[in-house]
Every structure is written in structure tokens, then in C-alpha cells.
Amino acid sequence: MAIHTLAVLVENSPGVLARVASLFSRRGYNIDSLAVGPTENPTVSRMTIVLNLEGHALDQVSAQLFKLVNVIGISEMKSSDSVQRELLLVKVPANPVTKGLAAKFDAVITDENDQSLSLEIVGDKDRIEQLLTALKPHGIRELVQSGLVALERGASTLADRTLTTMGTANESSPDNKTADYQN
Amino acid sequence: MTKVTGAQSLVNSLEAAGVDVMFGIPGGAILPAYDPIFDSKIRHILVRHEQGAGHAATGYAQVTGRVGVCIATSGPGATNLVTPLADAQMDSVPVVAITGQVPGPAIGTDAFQEADIRGITMPFTKHNYLITDPDDIPRAIAEAFHIASTGRPGTVLVDIAKDALQRMTTFDYPKQVSLAGYNPVTQPKAQDIADAATLISQSKKPVLYVGGGVIKANAAKELLILAEITGVPVVTTLMARGAFPDSHPQHLGMPGMHGTVAAVTALQKADLLITLGARFDDRVTGKLSTFAPNAKVIHADIDPAEIGKNRHADVAIIGDLKNILLKLNPAVKEVLSKVQPDLTPWQNEVYGWRSKYPLGYDKPADGSVSPQYVIERIGKISGPKTIFTSGVGQHQMWASQFIGYENPRTWLNSGGLGTMGYAVPAAMGAKVGAPDATVWAIDGDGCFQMTNQELVTCALNNIPIKVAIINNESLGMVRQWQTLFYNGRYSNTNLESKRVPDFKMLAEAMGCVGLRCERPEDVDKTIEAAMAINDQPVVVDFSVHRDAMVWPMVAAGSSNDDITTVRSMAPVWDSQEL
Numbered sequence: 083m084a085i086h087t088l089a090v091l092v093e094n095s096p097g098v099l100a101r102v103a104s105l106f107s108r109r110g111y112n113i114d115s116l117a118v119g120p121t122e123n124p125t126v127s128r129m130t131i132v133l134n135l136e137g138h139a140l141d142q143v144s145a146q147l148f149k150l151v152n153v154i155g156i157s158e159m160k161s162s163d164s165v166q167r168e169l170l171l172v173k174v175p176a177n178p179v180t181k182g183l184a185a186k187f188d189a190v191i192t193d194e195n196d197q198s199l200s201l202e203i204v205g206d207k208d209r210i211e212q213l214l215t216a217l218k219p220h221g222i223r224e225l226v227q228s229g230l231v232a233l234e235r236g237a238s239t240l241a242d243r244t245l246t247t248m249g250t251a252n253e254s255s256p257d258n259k260t261a262d263y264q265n
Numbered sequence: 266m267t268k269v270t271g272a273q274s275l276v277n278s279l280e281a282a283g284v285d286v287m288f289g290i291p292g293g294a295i296l297p298a299y300d301p302i303f304d305s306k307i308r309h310i311l312v313r314h315e316q317g318a319g320h321a322a323t324g325y326a327q328v329t330g331r332v333g334v335c336i337a338t339s340g341p342g343a344t345n346l347v348t349p350l351a352d353a354q355m356d357s358v359p360v361v362a363i364t365g366q367v368p369g370p371a372i373g374t375d376a377f378q379e380a381d382i383r384g385i386t387m388p389f390t391k392h393n394y395l396i397t398d399p400d401d402i403p404r405a406i407a408e409a410f411h412i413a414s415t416g417r418p419g420t421v422l423v424d425i426a427k428d429a430l431q432r433m434t435t436f437d438y439p440k441q442v443s444l445a446g447y448n449p450v451t452q453p454k455a456q457d458i459a460d461a462a463t464l465i466s467q468s469k470k471p472v473l474y475v476g477g478g479v480i481k482a483n484a485a486k487e488l489l490i491l492a493e494i495t496g497v498p499v500v501t502t503l504m505a506r507g508a509f510p511d512s513h514p515q516h517l518g519m520p521g522m523h524g525t526v527a528a529v530t531a532l533q534k535a536d537l538l539i540t541l542g543a544r545f546d547d548r549v550t551g552k553l554s555t556f557a558p559n560a561k562v563i564h565a566d567i568d569p570a571e572i573g574k575n576r577h578a579d580v581a582i583i584g585d586l587k588n589i590l591l592k593l594n595p596a597v598k599e600v601l602s603k604v605q606p607d608l609t610p611w612q613n614e615v616y617g618w619r620s621k622y623p624l625g626y627d628k629p630a631d632g633s634v635s636p637q638y639v640i641e642r643i644g645k646i647s648g649p650k651t652i653f654t655s656g657v658g659q660h661q662m663w664a665s666q667f668i669g670y671e672n673p674r675t676w677l678n679s680g681g682l683g684t685m686g687y688a689v690p691a692a693m694g695a696k697v698g699a700p701d702a703t704v705w706a707i708d709g710d711g712c713f714q715m716t717n718q719e720l721v722t723c724a725l726n727n728i729p730i731k732v733a734i735i736n737n738e739s740l741g742m743v744r745q746w747q748t749l750f751y752n753g754r755y756s757n758t759n760l761e762s763k764r765v766p767d768f769k770m771l772a773e774a775m776g777c778v779g780l781r782c783e784r785p786e787d788v789d790k791t792i793e794a795a796m797a798i799n800d801q802p803v804v805v806d807f808s809v810h811r812d813a814m815v816w817p818m819v820a821a822g823s824s825n826d827d828i829t830t831v832r833s834m835a836p837v838w839d840s841q842e843l
Contacts, residue, residue: 097395154446
């Protein structure tokens with residue numbers, strides 16, 4: 083069992099999320115988290131999928147995903163080579179201890195009243211885990227997490243590698259749909 | 266540009282895509298499209314059930330290599346296409362389905378005859394569309410045909426809202442389709458070809474494991490060349506029957522659950538599988554962990570997702586199989602000119618298995634007709650140019666085993682999904698695609714009762730197919746499993762179809778010629794009588810022995826090493842063979 087993070091560029095078209103979800107469900111792949119949003123290109127959305135793979139090779143998941151017509155490019159985001167962030171919003175009782183933990187973890191206090199305190203923290207998985215562990219004994223009333231998003235370090239972009247040849251259907255060139263995952 | 270309705274734009278688009286025939290039934294939501302269809306040069310065949318339309322489109326596509334087209338209305342019309350679309354997708358058949366949808370503003374309101382067919386068909390279409398703007402129709406149709414017919418062929422559904430068919434638009438068919446996320450690799454990499462050639466030259470016990478992809482890629486000729494320059498024995502899967510001539514001395518027959526002893530054993534003992542357009546299906550491999558334990562694998566396929574899905578590939582070659590073989594054949598020839606491994610001991614061994622354990626069957630002791638004999642005689646009498654379709658079950662396996670296939674696209678069956686009822690509508694589509702060929706549907710009495718209404722379509726539309734009902738008055742394959750694994754407790758497999766229905770009368774009621782055969786000595790003359798009728802569909806009710814079983818057999822979940830030739834009889838191997 084291993085955790086992998088995939089960045090997936092998809093056409094911004096109706097049903098694309100359902101197609102990805104249907105594929106994962108049908109083939110029995112476990113999704114830990116999924117975050118979707120717009121990109122610098124209005125016709126393209128980006129999904130960050132955190133997978134817990136049991137038995138299924140990452141290659142097989144990528145190959146199946148890549149078969150979806152709306153999927154343009156796939157790249158594995160390794161934690162060593164990418165910036166990975168999640169957003170946590172958490173509601174805890176308002177008291178000096180929770181306020182102290184907020185300060186210690188550099189959490190932003192987004193809402194405050196007599197009974198409760200809402201904290202916001204952005205960080206990698208570890209940082210969020212640590213804050214939650216610290217808060218837990220003091221009562222977590224409600225929490226919501228965004229799911230992980232990731233961006234590769236360095237000048238190279240996933241879009242560069244996948245979109246430069248967009249729309250140049252040429253059967254004689256096997257490499258015109260390039261990504262870290264290639265046919 | 267002149268304004269046309271969305272419906273007219275759809276029909277123009279289908280014409281521009283080169284459609285010459287489609288199978289369908291009109292209904293409320295698709296009704297606007299049927300008005301311009303009335304004037305179109307496209308032949309529309311009015312079927313009796315949408316499932317028939319889907320299988321007919323599949324049969325047409327399997328025989329012609331072109332995209333088959335079916336059309337239905339929203340809701341139940343569309344959901345009736347679900348089975349044939351799943352079927353065609355599993356067997357990689359290019360089919361485009363057009364469905365009407367309730368008007369755009371009504372979508373999502375649980376309107377009359379509304380079904381989310383795009384959502385329903387997502388898992389088993391290669392791609393699908395919901396069109397609510399008439400301007401999108403030509404592009405969607407052009408993309409649908411492009412996607413269905415290129416790369417690994419498959420199904421595409423285009424669902425069109427009724428108001429999009431009614432509203433005005435301009436018709437402008439795209440000259441070229443370009444899809445950012447769809448560019449199938451068709452040319453293999455030179456290095457992969459070289460690696461494969463090297464592995465072939467090093468192998469002492471190779472087998473060509475040939476799948477349906479060879480037929481899809483029209484690569485039968487190139488396969489024959491590879492087989493002959495290497496001398497490697499060949500097995501053809503259920504989907505590949507006809508890809509390599511059954512009469513060829515290197516052919517071992519079909520592998521898998523009901524494969525020949527020689528084909529199954531050759532795969533088990535091989536040191537190299539040269540896998541061409543096959544997918545290591547469980548019905549071929551048996552228990553995967555014990556399949557071909559000593560073999561390296563060359564896996565050539567158009568679909569990268571098949572590589573390593575079930576079995577690790579030592580050399581993977583991605584591309585169109587025809588392109589692959591056009592490059593691999595000279596490369597292999599070149600390598601073999603330097604090192605020619607001696608395959609004689611291996612060839613002697615596998616051909617020895619073939620002569621020692623041929624396919625066969627016993628004549629029933631009670632003098633009744635043996636189902637294998639009927640099927641074998643139909644094959645012999647009608648000859649190798651005949652196109653055969655089958656349903657699913659015992660008769661399907663016998664039709665694969667006891668008919669000699671010499672040509673690709675002459676054996677159509679539901680291999681992946683295993684859809685009972687495939688034979689009659691697929692035969693109808695095949696006959697439409699190949700009107701000069703004799704088309705026989707080898708069907709079971711169970712299968713026949715699922716889709717026989719399309720014989721009405723055949724009778725009314727001058728589609729003279731021939732149907733052989735192998736009537737053992739049972740769901741025969743299920744009964745066989747009950748015999749073998751459920752202590753002969755025949756729970757709900759007795760169809761009583763020698764009593765009801767009267768298939769001869771049923772055929773005649775549907776406008777066909779009905780024949781019946783109940784004695785072995787009448788088999789040939791009944792087949793000949795059916796062969797003599799070419800202006801009407803013919804249905805022959807062959808009343809056969811009920812307890813005939815399909816052998817050899819590898820029980821589900823068992824190792825291929827445990828193949829049994831007849832009940833409780835395993836092949837006796839010489840010690841050096843093991």
C-alpha cells in the first residue's frame with residue numbers, strides 16, 4: 083500500500099469529474115483526496131488526486147486515466163519534487179489553550195466568538211496532522227479540509243509538456259501527446 | 266450559410282461520416298431526427314427492440330470493419346441499448362449510438378422518458394456526449410466516428426436533446442478532428458521491435474498468442490508471414506478465430522477454459538508468449554498466478570492500459586498491429602538469419618499433443634442428435650466463406666471448436682460480455698454488411714428466446730439469414746456446471762423448449778421458413794434444405810441430446826495445468842513432458 087499524488091490536466095467539459103470518479107470506482111482504486119479547480123488556461127482544469135494504491139501499479143492507474151478522452155496529461159507529484167499544500171478550517175472551543183496553539187502553529191483566526199474559535203491553516207499533510215493532534219484533547223467541534231494540491235518545483239510546467247502540441251492530431255508522431263505519463 | 270434544423274444537421278453529419286445503414290426505432294425525443302431520415306440516402310432498418318439495433322450495428326461493424334450505427338429514443342429506448350453497447354465495448358467493436366434526450370430545459374426534472382444515458386453508459390463507452398446546442402451536432406458526430414474507429418475501437422454514444430434537434434442551426438461538418446486528449450499511438454517504437462525480435466530469436470519454446478486485435482487491425486496476412494518465417498505454433502483466442510487459418514499446420518486451436526489440450530498446454534509450457542492483440546483474459550489464463558509460469562512475454566497492443574494489466578510484459582510494443590507486424594517481420598527475419606533456434610523438439614512436442622488429444626465428442630447412446638455433430642456439419646456444408654455468429658454458452662464453444670475458420674471476420678460472437686441473445690441480431694447486421702455472404706447464426710434455445718423478434722425485421726427487410734437453434738431444451742452451459750459442480754441439481758435450467766415454443770411455427774409466424782430436424786440421418790439434408798433458401802430467413806430447430814458437454818474444460822479459478830479432456834479425465838503426460 084502506497085500513497086501517490088497525481089496531477090491530471092483535463093478538458094474543462096461537462097461530465098469530466100464523473101468520468102474520473104466512475105473510472106476509479108469501477109476499477110476499485112481508492113482515492114484519498116481529490117481537488118479540482120481552474121487553471122491558467124480557461125479550457126483546462128487540473129485535478130490533484132491522492133491515491134492509496136493496493137496492488138494496482140501506478141502505471142496501470144495512469145494508463146486507464148489516460149484513456150479518458152478528456153484527460154490531456156498526467157504527472158506524478160513526488161513530495162521531494164513538488165510543493166504540496168492542503169487547507170484546513172477547524173472550529174474549536176475558544177480558550178487560552180486553543181489560542182496559544184493557534185499562535186504556535188501560525189494558524190489564522192478567521193472567526194471568533196465567546197464559545198468558539200475558527201482556525202485556518204495551510205500546509206503539507208504533516209503540519210495539518212500536527213495541529214489536529216495538538217487540538218484534539220481540547221475538543222474539535224467541526225473541521226473541513228480541502229484535499230491536497232501540488233505544484234512541481236522548478237521552471238518546467240505540466241501544461242508546457244502536455245499542451246504545446248494540443249490539436250495537432252498526427253498519427254505518425256507517437257509523442258505528440260506528451261506527459262510524464264506517455265503512451 | 267443556409268439554416269437547417271438540428272435534426273437535419275444530424276442526418277447531414279451522419280451522411281458526411283459515411284454512414285450507409287443504421288438500425289433503430291423512433292420515439293418521442295428522437296422523433297425530429299426521423300423526419301429528415303425519411304429523405305436521407307442512409308438506409309434505416311426498423312428493428313423490433315433497441316437491443317437488436319445495437320447488436321446488429323455490432324455485427325455490421327465486425328464484418329465490414331466500419332463503424333456500426335444504432336439510433337434510439339430517450340429513456341427506455343436508450344437504456345435498451347445499454348447491453349449491446351457494453352457488449353461492443355468489451356469486444357472493441359466500433360459502434361456509434363445516437364439517442365434522443367428530453368428537451369434541454371426538462372433535463373434533470375425526471376421528465377417523461379428521461380434517463381441519464383450519458384451517465385449510465387460512461388463505464389462502457391469509449392466516450393460519450395450530451396448535446397443541448399444544435400451548433401455542436403456536427404462536431405460531436407465527427408468526433409464520435411473518429412474516436413470509435415481509431416486506436417482501440419470502441420463505442421461512442423451521442424445523446425441529443427429534443428430541442429437541439431428542433432432548433433435552427435447551420436450545418437458545417439469539420440474537415441478534421443483534433444482532440445487534445447486523444448492521440449492514439451499507432452506506430453511502434455523501433456527499440457521495442459528490436460527487443461521483441463531478439464527475444465524471439467532466443468526462445469526455444471515460443472507460442473504466438475493471437476487475440477481479436479489482429480482481426481481489428483486487418484493484420485491476418487502479416488500474422489501468417491510472422492508465423493511462417495518463425496515456425497512458431499499459433500493459438501487463436503475466442504475473439505481471434507479466423508485470424509489464422511484453422512487448416513494451417515502450425516495452428517493448435519483455441520486456448521482457454523474450453524480450449525484444445527494442445528493450445529492450453531503449449532501456453533503453459535512455453536518459454537515465450539508472442540502476444541498479439543490479446544488481453545490475458547481470465548477465460549484464457551485460468552488461475553493467473555499459475556498461467557504460463559516459465560514464459561517471458563512480448564505484448565503487442567494498441568491500448569497501453571492492457572500492458573501489465575493482468576500479466577507483466579517483458580517487452581511491450583504499443584501500436585497498430587498491422588504497423589507492428591510490418592516492422593517486426595523483417596526485424597525477426599534479419600535476426601533469425603544470424604541465429605536460428607532449433608524449434609523442432611518444441612514443435613514435435615506440441616504437435617504431438619495436438620494429435621494425441623484432438624477435439625472430439627461421443628455420439629449419444631440413445632441415437633439422438635449430437636449438438637457438436639450438427640454444428641460441425643453446418644461448418645462443412647456451408648464452407649469457409651460463410652459468416653457465423655453465435656449466442657453464448659455451450660453452442661458458442663462448440664461453434665468455435667467444430668467449425669473450421671479460414672478467414673478473419675467470419676466468426677462473430679460475444680466474447681467479453683458473454684451476451685446471450687447476440688446471435689440473431691448480430692447475424693442480421695452481418696448480412697446487411699455482407700449481403701453476398703451466407704450468414705449462419707448458431708444459437709441456443711435459451712439465447713434464441715431472448716432476441717428472436719429481429720427475425721421479423723429480417724423477413725420484412727430482405728435480410729435472409731439462417732438460424733440453427735441447437736435445442737437441448739436447457740440453459741445448457743449452466744446445466745453443465747450444475748452437473749459438474751452442483752451434484753446434478755438442475756435448478757431453473759430446464760427450458761422445456763422441445764415442447765414450448767414450437768420454434769418451427771414461431772419462425773413461420775415471423776415470416777421465415779421453419780425447419781425441424783430430430784434424427785442424425787436428417788442433419789445433412791436439413792442443412793442443405795436451409796442452404797437452398799436464399800430469399801427468406803430460415804430457422805432450423807435442431808433437437809439435440811440434452812446432456813452433451815463442452816470438453817476440454819479448465820474449471821473456473823483453476824490452473825490451466827488441471828485441464829480435463831472429458832469428465833474426470835486429465836491428459837496423461839509422459840514424465841519428460843512435465
